[in-house]
Amino acid sequence: MPVKRQPSQRGAAKRPRAPVLRFRMRVTDGDRIAVGPGKIALLEAIESTGSITAAAKSLDMSYRRAWMLLDELNRSLAQPAVDSAKGGLQGGGSSLTEGGRQLIALYRRIEKRAEVACRDDITQLMSMLAR
Amino acid sequence: MPVKRQPSQRGAAKRPRAPVLRFRMRVTDGDRIAVGPGKIALLEAIESTGSITAAAKSLDMSYRRAWMLLDELNRSLAQPAVDSAKGGLQGGGSSLTEGGRQLIALYRRIEKRAEVACRDDITQLMSMLAR
DSSP, X not given: OOOOOOOSSTTOTTSOOOOEEEEEEEEEETTEEEEOHHHHHHHHHHHHHSBHHHHHHHTTOOHHHHHHHHHHHHHHBSSOSEEOSXXXXXXXXXXXOHHHHHHXXXXXXXXXXXXXXXXXXXXXXXXXXXX | OOOOOOOSSTTOTTSOOOOEEXXXXXXXXXXXXXXXXXXXXXXXXXXXXXXXXXXXXXXXXOHHHHHHHHHHHHHHBXXXXXXXXXXXGGSSBOEEOHHHHHHHHHHHHHHHHHHHXXXXXXXXXXXXXXX
């Protein structure tokens, strides 16, 4: 039964409470994460910045770490997500392949659909939290 | 466009490939995870073992760690998830409250509904993986 959310301390705004529910979707293959939120965020950053270097920097990640994630992702996919033809993985400008863009779109659509499909249950779960 | 999954190396069964997609749902409150897969698994273990000590052991977790997770969870909820009346958090037998059982049920139902609602997209995403 949903519990009404009433702030227990009106005016006590020092510590704003705003619980957030997030779906995180991962495709694992044994111990390895083939596709997960970190790799998708990296693809999105490459799409918006146009380079692995800038994408890594925007995510506060080393170039080496970004490169390793992309290498792992590309090897997990039937077709690579990042185009290495134009400078590509070795530096310089990089762009997503059609498959890379499709992967991002699918991943985000799944997250969104999951939230929409579960809206009532999510509301109920959130109502169980302390206020 | 879905790519047919064909094993590229028939008979090369040394490294079985069985990618698995999982939804992980977390409710965060600032940096703190109020509800997440670890805490839900711990509640389920307490329900099946009847004690925090046994639950912690079954999850390869220290008693101290289990206790801290439960304390954090109970403080996140309007009503505690674990009954501390019968020995409770200090040891001995522990049981879930009605709210604790409701939380598990909601959490698992949300995961399940999300998968059902996203089945087609999930199939499409999985078809992009290397085989």
